[in-house]
Amino acid sequence: MSVTDSTPSAGFTPPTRFAVPGRIAVSNRAAATWQRATLTEVRRETPHAATFRFAVPDWEGHLPGQHLMLRLRAGDGYVAQRHYSIASPPDDTGHIELTLDHVDGGEVSGWFHTVAKPGDEVEVRGPLSGFFAWPGDRPALLVGAGSGVVPLMSMVRHHRARGLSVPLRLLVSARGPEELIYASEYGAETAPVFTRTAPEGVPVGRVSAAHVAALLADRPEGGWEAYVCGSNGFAEHASRLLVDAGQPVDRIRIERFG
Amino acid sequence: MNVTRGFTGRPRVRNDGLPPGQYDAGDDWPVLSAEVTPDLTPAEWTFTVDGLVAEPRTWTWDEAHALPPSAYEGDIHCVTSWSKFGVRFGGVSLDAFLDAVRPAPEATHVVAYSHTGYTTNLPLADVTGGRAWIVWEYGDGPLPAEHGGPARLIVPHLYFWKSAKWIAGLRLLDHDEPGFWEQNGYHHRGNPWEEQRYSGD
Known part of the structure; x- marks a missing residue:
């Protein structure tokens, strides 16, 4: 990934100033590829939120502020997918952490908070989107x-x-x-x-x-x-x-x- | 993909209107704009169509409202996985604006842009033939600011990030030029029925 201050293409720019230019060029390959993520640890944060740590051996790295898409599959083939922000900083541990609220009636967060345990496997794709990323450069x-x-x-x-x-x-x-x-x-x-x-x-x-x-x-x-x-x-x-x-x-x- | 241990998911509802990977948001209508909601009054709002056209033109609020009214009634689909059924947006068909400026034969794509500077790219064919609108009504009332009021573009057969809020104009081009989310890794077309969420899907 590389940091950029301008839009990647030098094409059309609207007459008003660009409100929220992206901060980084993003990897289309990482965004398109589903990878296996294995739950390794669950830590309670508050009565309604817990942190879930995953081993993702092929994780290509992220910047603070980026998110990923996560999906679960039921026995009949039904799939539920959600976007979640990444809580852990970029590092080389091959692990990432998500902190999830237990949403009322939430089918995905409900599974995490009531069923999931270390060893369970889910799938993730990402990191996604550059606009909310912070490379650590600006105040x-x-x-x-x-x-x-x-x-x-x-x-x-x-x-x-x-x-x-x-x-x-x-x-x-x-x-x-x-x-x-x-x-x-x-x-x-x-x-x-x-x-x-x-x-x-x-x-x-x-x-x-x-x-x-x-x-x-x-x-x-x-x-x-x-x-x-x-x-x-x-x-x-x-x-x-x-x-x-x-x-x-x-x-x-x-x-x-x- | 393997089955997730112990995951059953919400009760299955047969819904032929739900594209793959989407769920019915019911009465919710999440707001996901990446920028500050602008203070934009109808008196300040304008809509411009230029680029590869015979007669570029800018409409004021009153001039746009003088065009033949047209409404979309149906469903909308957001890339973050929610869909919303049976919504109504009132405004003017984009065809009415394009007919007035007369697109050049070489025009193939548009960049839609907002009064905030947000941009999104679309093939011209996706915004002609009764498939796109400039709207200022939601249900029976004015379109709320956080949902793009006073006026937004809607292109309901594509993921909703294509339906630029606070629409300021369209520029017609002879090539495709990625917009804000498209430069941030999202798909160039965004057809929910083919689940074109990200570049490479």
């Missing part, structure tokens, strides 16, 4: 809610693993401390926001203009690249706050659940 503002923090955590972990000096900040919203995914991993780069219940002395409320102002403070040279991930309601709310606080629309990348 990054990460804003996530619920399991929207998953692709952002891959960025935080990458930043730490490589000892990067480029500024990176994470604003993560959760219903309460017990619902905060990766709670024990956050450091000085992270500000949690609790919307329903909070520890003693911590206010309860949704992400506000004040949170975003603190996030945007001390603008680095070249400005921030903002990455927003969560439900559509959260993404609309957070992206409007970013725009209102002066973040350029063409430096905001959004990944919405669905």
Whole structure:
């Protein structure tokens, strides 16, 4: 994969500025090939979310922020497939991790949370899509809610693993401390926001203009690249706050659940 | 592909309208735009058709609404695997706009682009002959902004990323030029019945 700042083809460019240019050239081969992934470990994160670690021997590598497609097959041939963000940072372990919410009535997440155990095999294809990828080059503002923090955590972990000096900040919203995914991993780069219940002395409320102002403070040279991930309601709310606080629309990348 | 141990999946529903690998989203209509939803009023909205045409032209909101009304009633399919049944979009057939600008004989493809700068490529044949619309109504009301309002393109026989939100124009070309998702690894045509999700499918 190679990093690019412009669109790969020098062809038609619309008269308005391109809102969200892709960050990387993507491998069409990796996107098209289904590979076997063997579950090796399950770790509980919160009452509703768990991390699933897979051995994927032929994984060609990914960048933080990318996702994959995963499929399960029933005995009668029925297949269910879903897109999931990758939680683990790029590394050479031959393993990747996904963190999945247990969705009410979810046929795929329900299987993972109630049936799956180490040794089970599923199929994946990817990594997919370059627009939400963060190669670790530009100062990054990460804003996530619920399991929207998953692709952002891959960025935080990458930043730490490589000892990067480029500024990176994470604003993560959760219903309460017990619902905060990766709670024990956050450091000085992270500000949690609790919307329903909070520890003693911590206010309860949704992400506000004040949170975003603190996030945007001390603008680095070249400005921030903002990455927003969560439900559509959260993404609309957070992206409007970013725009209102002066973040350029063409430096905001959004990944919405669905 | 091997059977996944212990996986049964949701109850099977026979549905001939469901392309392979898709599920019925029911009343949900997920929003998946990659950019900030723009503040775009009908008064600011314009729609331009240019490139390989005899008479390039830009329509305002009122001028577009003066064209013969046309509606799509049917199903839509998103590459992320949901499909939505029995939707209604009201607007104008894209044929009405193309008839006015008169495409050149050498035009084979279009790039559709949004007021945000989003782009997507389509063969001209996929947006002519009553297969594509510029729409501003969903159901009986105005098209919501997060779903592409005030006006979007719809090309419902292809995956819905081809149906550019906040549509600003079409440029007619004599070659295929990949758009935003197509440069990010997605299929150039995106036919849900052939499951053309990613490049190489």
